[in-house]
Amino acid sequence: MSIRRLGALCALALLAVAACSPGPGAGGQLEGTQWVVDSVWQDGALTVVPELLYADADFETRKVSGFSGCNGYDALYRAGGRSLIVTQPRSTLIACDPDSMALEQAFLAALGNSRFYTARADTLTVYDGDRNAILVFDAAPRNPLLGTWVVDSYGVPPSTVTAVLPDTHLDVAFRVASVGGHAGCNSFSGTYGTNGDVVRISQLATTRLACEQPVMDQETAFLAALQGVARIDSLGTRLNLEDRDGHLLVGLVRPAVLEPGASASPGPSAGVSAAPSASPSPTATPTASPSPSPSPSPSPKPTPSPSASPKPTSAPTAAPTSKPSATPSGAPSAPASTPPSFPPTAQCKLLPPDGGAAVATLVYPGTWFTVTEPPERACRYFDPAEIDANDTPLDTAVRADLDPTPFADAVAKASDAANWQVVASSSFNVRGAPVTCVRALATSDGAGIPAGQARYTCFADVKTAGTVAIWAQGTPDPAFVAESGVVTLMTFLSTFVAPG
DSSP: OOHHHHHHHHHHHHHHHHHOOOOOBBBBTTTOEEEEEEEEEEEEEEEEEOOOOOOEEEEEEEEEEEEESSSSEEEEEEETTTTEOOOEEOOOOOOOOHHHHHHHHHHHHHHHTTTTEEEOSSSSEOOOTSEEEEEEEEEEEEEEEEEEEEEEEEETTEEEEEEEETOOOEEEOOOEEEEEEEEESSSEEEEEESSSSSSSEEOHHHHHHHHOOOHHHHHHHHHHHHHHHOOOEEEEEEEEEOOOTTTTEEEEEEEOOOOOTTTOOOTTTTTTTSOOOOOOOOOOOOOOOBBBBOOOHHHHHHBOOOSSSOOOSSOOOOOSSOOOOOOOOOBBOOOOOOOOSSEEEEEEEEEOOTTOEEEEEEEEEETSSOOOOSSGGGTTTTEEEEOOTTOSSOSSEEEEEEEOOOOOHHHHHHHHTTTEEEEEEEEEEEEEEEEEEEEEEOOOOSSSSSSTEEEEEEEEEOGGGGGGEEEEEEEEHHHHHHHHHHHHHHHHOOOOOOOO
């Protein structure tokens, strides 16, 4: 039975139960309005969405779709009277900054818990089965830009439209008043204004990573084109941003979404054509170059794109999606009491160097591999290709370590201006554990890696056990940016526990 059909049957059964139960809500018209999230149920309370974050919902006949904070999504729904049931969403598979991912997790969870609703001319309120208001939406202003887009093509003066370079990924996310995204090497952010037909984008701030020259040239040309747009030509799932004379400057398409439970595609925009949009040639003049800023945009970043071919293995390496079994401590296993996750994930236990009690459960992409033995290497190496556990040293895309150094000292060492140029740093909380993520370039041999190399590390405080560090390092290029996204994703999904 297909996932869609099964989801529809489940929705009908739930709807029948809800329709017979007392509950809040008065029903109303869902379709014909783009609803922008104002508040979402998070940590046991209805919480106003921060100004720079954004999620929305567009209800069509039996389908709801939109932008969930980091990814595009769609799902089936049933509405009758005051009852509203939404099936498990399909989604793109992009990793974002922690704030965007926290919003997305809360938003999709609330959407899946929908049972009742009230829709008025400018407000939609959704309730769960316990009568809690878990989502509040406002009717969106007329704005075809809202949501996330993949860059399909861009204009290069004096009169050329060019497709995005192979193996690079550019995206743009428009919130209510802010815009951000990934320009191929660096993240960018700014503000914009529109009345639905014309648009003005501010000067854009960027991070300061360095990539190969063709990628940097593309980034400069794309950002100049984006800052020069003036008109909007909306074509449904395509969007052309033009100059005042109607010449194409930036061609955008909606990212593809995947069926629940599907494996992540190799690239961040599978199914999206790279051919440039047909449009008159641009005549744009580049605007001033973007002014650098150390603050990264809360915008989608590409998922990891495996580039290394699988290595031959001389020792068994467990596939992370295997069925749970009685395995040694440190072996990956799927949670036994929770439903399958999406994107698919696996988990393993990170042990302290002295072999004491487990201090951290790490959750990682379910299509990746990790090392399960010997114990001193278990749950410390992660890669999209199979890993030979006998290699010395092991070289994988993402690493995890338990450092006996106190949390504050570990963060200070990774931010030491004598050895590092800090590009970005952010602090947040993951299930009660203080976490700080640092992206930095090595400036001296004292950093422990060659000068000019980049390292992105998320440190989690596990109190008396020290500090868990999840990290990636390499030349600052799109592959490193993708690996950094996996570091953020793993950190956000993990549980960190100090031994009792």
